[in-house]
Amino acid sequence: MEHGSFTDNSAATFSLTDEDHTIANAVRFTLNQDPRVTFCGYSIPHPSEARVNIRVQTTGDPAREVLKDACQNLMLMCRHVRSTFDKAVEDFRASNAVKAMKIDSQDSSGDDSEESE
Amino acid sequence: MAEGAGEEKKKFSIWDLPDVPMGQLPPHLELQRSRVSCNKDAPIHTESIQYSGAYASMGIDNSSRLDRFSNNFRVEVVRLNEDDIEFDMIGIDAAIANSFRRILIAELPTMAIEKVLIANNTSIIQDEVLAHRLGLVPIRVDPRLFDYLSENDQPNEKNTIVFKLHVQCKRGSPRITVKSDALKWLPNGSELVKETRNATSDSSSKPETYTYFGCSQETVPEFVKNPIIPKYPDIIIAKLGPGQEIELEAHAVKGIGKTHAKWSPVATAWYRMLPEVVLLEDIEDDLAEELKSKCPVNVFDIEDLGKGRRRATVARPRACTLCRECIRGDDWEKRVALRRVKDHFIFTIESTGALPPEVLFTEAVKILEDKCERVITELS
Numbered sequence: 401m402e403h404g405s406f407t408d409n410s411a412a413t414f415s416l417t418d419e420d421h422t423i424a425n426a427v428r429f430t431l432n433q434d435p436r437v438t439f440c441g442y443s444i445p446h447p448s449e450a451r452v453n454i455r456v457q458t459t460g461d462p463a464r465e466v467l468k469d470a471c472q473n474l475m476l477m478c479r480h481v482r483s484t485f486d487k488a489v490e491d492f493r494a495s496n497a498v499k500a501m502k503i504d505s506q507d508s509s510g511d512d513s514e515e516s517e
Numbered sequence: 518m519a520e521g522a523g524e525e526k527k528k529f530s531i532w533d534l535p536d537v538p539m540g541q542l543p544p545h546l547e548l549q550r551s552r553v554s555c556n557k558d559a560p561i562h563t564e565s566i567q568y569s570g571a572y573a574s575m576g577i578d579n580s581s582r583l584d585r586f587s588n589n590f591r592v593e594v595v596r597l598n599e600d601d602i603e604f605d606m607i608g609i610d611a612a613i614a615n616s617f618r619r620i621l622i623a624e625l626p627t628m629a630i631e632k633v634l635i636a637n638n639t640s641i642i643q644d645e646v647l648a649h650r651l652g653l654v655p656i657r658v659d660p661r662l663f664d665y666l667s668e669n670d671q672p673n674e675k676n677t678i679v680f681k682l683h684v685q686c687k688r689g690s691p692r693i694t695v696k697s698d699a700l701k702w703l704p705n706g707s708e709l710v711k712e713t714r715n716a717t718s719d720s721s722s723k724p725e726t727y728t729y730f731g732c733s734q735e736t737v738p739e740f741v742k743n744p745i746i747p748k749y750p751d752i753i754i755a756k757l758g759p760g761q762e763i764e765l766e767a768h769a770v771k772g773i774g775k776t777h778a779k780w781s782p783v784a785t786a787w788y789r790m791l792p793e794v795v796l797l798e799d800i801e802d803d804l805a806e807e808l809k810s811k812c813p814v815n816v817f818d819i820e821d822l823g824k825g826r827r828r829a830t831v832a833r834p835r836a837c838t839l840c841r842e843c844i845r846g847d848d849w850e851k852r853v854a855l856r857r858v859k860d861h862f863i864f865t866i867e868s869t870g871a872l873p874p875e876v877l878f879t880e881a882v883k884i885l886e887d888k889c890e891r892v893i894t895e896l897s
Contacts, residue, residue, distance in 0.1 A: 402896075416892065422619045423888045429612035432567035435580045468896045475889040476583055477613065481606075482882045485592045488604065489875045492594035 402464060412463040414454045420444065424452045430470040430477075436461050542577060548856075552793065555855040557844050565610055565859055601867040602874040605791070607860065614788055614862045620881040621786035623774040626660045627871040628678055629653075630779075632768040634709055634727060640761045647755060651682075651767050652779045654697050655748040655869040660782075662739055666770045672706075674730040678745055678769040679703040686757035693757050698750035700767065704740070706730035709766055728768070748870030782877055784867040790857035792837035796829060798852055805829035808853070811843050835863070 404412030416423070424442040431440040431454075439457040456463040542550060549562045566572075569580035589608035596603040606614060633648035640647075658678065666676040680700040686693045706728035734740055755763060774781030794816055800808055801822075808829045809817045818832035837855070844850045868874040 414896075419888065420619075422616045422624070423885070423892070425612045426616040426885065427889075427892075429567050429610050433569050433580050435569045435578075437569070464896050468893055471889040471892045471896075473583060474613070475886050475893075477586060477609075478882050478886045478889070480583075480587050480590060481592075481609070481613075482879055482886075484590055485604075485875075485878060485882070488592035488594050489597065492597055496597075 404463065409462045409464065410460050411457040412455075414456065414463075414467060416452050416454065418450050419452050420450065421452075424454055426474055427454060427467070427470050430473045431456060431467065434466060434470060434473075436466055542572060542575065546572070546575075551859055553790065553857040553859060555839050555841060555857065557841060557850050560857075565612070567610070567612070595863075597875060599873065600870070601865065602878070603863065603865045606788075606862045606864050609860060609862065611859070611862075614864070616885055617878070617881050618786050618788060618864075620884050621783050621866060621877060622781055624884055625782045625877060625880055626665075626771050626773050627780050627782045627869070628656050628658050628660050628663060628769045628771055629777075630656070630680070630767040631770045631772065633765055634707075634768070635763075635765040636709065637762055637764040640755050640757050640763055642755045647763070647765075650754055651700075652777070654700070654752055654754070655871065656745065656769055657743070657748040657870050658745045659739065660771050660871060662737065663771045665772075672728040672768060672770075674706065674732055674734050676770060677706070677728055678734070679707050679728060680767040680769065681708065681765075682754075682767065683762075683764045684757060685762040686759055688760045690759055692759070694753055695755045695757060695763065696750060697747040697752035697754060699754070700747055702734075702745045703766075704733045704735040704745075707766055707768070727766070782869055782871050783874075784869050786864075786866045786877075788862040788864040790859060791861035791863060792834050792839055793856040793858055794831045794834045794837055794843075795854040795856065796831060796852065797854055800829040800852055802827055804852075808843060811845075812837075813840060813842060814838055816843075 402412050402414050421444070424444075428440055428442050431437050436458050437456065438459055440455060442452055442454045444452050454467065456467050458466050541547075548554070550566050553563050554561050566579065569578070571579045573579075586608065591605075591607040593605040593607070594602065595605060630648075630651045633644075633651055635644050635647070638644055638647060642650075656678070663678075664676045666672060670676060679702070681703050682695070682700050684693070684695050684699050707726040709727055710724045711726060734745070757763065772780040805817075805819050805827050809815075809819055814833075814836045816831060816833050816837050818830050819827045820830050822828055839855055839857070841855060843853050844855060864878075866874040866877055868877055872880070
């Protein structure tokens, strides 16, 4: 839900239901890094109400588009985090398998030929 | 100087001055931006500089560029086994690292016992306490194979797991301890027959129970090799004296940690910033010995320089807990600096057993992506 003026769409407050600091703080971070943003912040009006208000003021672009871009940015960052993480886990497993193999071959009478079995 | 002076004036820009740091912050600002300084009295520069124009006056762009993030972001796995993972996440802001942590704790679904139908309980543990204890037992099952049970849904094989617990302590025998391995999975659903008011209706049909399973869960390929059991067989649920008995049915459903902590898939999920210990001057001989003995977690080592001279070195900065013992006392703050790297997170996830820890993290990142997508679709 968007609360803004009809004449000036460069500033608006967006009210997200069923959300909390988890997304609001992350989006605030990506919004802050956008040069088009002059002000942004978020608040949770009441702790027992699952709702967060995100305020966005821009240099002229529609606040809605800027927020959308910020979410898009966050999503792409997440995607990159996921692929990097998956790769790191894979690498770790692979290097550990090699290490385990080396230990095994050392234990078994130190014959190099056993590795090829 | 005489000729072309006008032209030079036109071209002149303050950015051309030699003392303007182009593309690089002066060291003291860089330190403030990238490190938390843990001083004797209090940590300073704890906030992260997020604003894109924070360093505009220095000609430095602080705005986020996805390609820049992609180039700098790294993950290094330190430890990984069945239950826990420790990895370094480098080049990310605390805002996003914290989102991952929050999602891991509160928004990743698991299966947990939510409803307990007690047929008989003559033990000294009260029904509601027993039900609560059962709820906290971690169940080894992939929650992605199940749906949420909404208020209007009937419990079926897609959203409910049924366990039976029937234990009895015979008269004259010693007391017995009921452990979580006494929970037996019922792949065909509830066995407790619902009391119907019009009992005269067709008695030939199957009696109505508390669940409506269309088929047995045992036929699901994922469960053929991996039957659903509690993750740990030795969790004490109750103790029975002679003559006491517990007979109940426990229905597990899908939920998230926000609703109740029993659905949280992690025992703990936490991060800390990488500690950085810097010796500001050479610390030698007796002072080095003093420094080494000051540190309770053994961060410092002493190297031998020969000729009887010894010097302190920082050997294990990762072990530092920032107890600040090493900067206590006169002048020590001038010799040792304790810092934390703001964009380097040592992330630890301990799984309760439903999913392996590395899967938990990727699932958490996916949830944050879904949240973003939800906002985008609602805005367009």
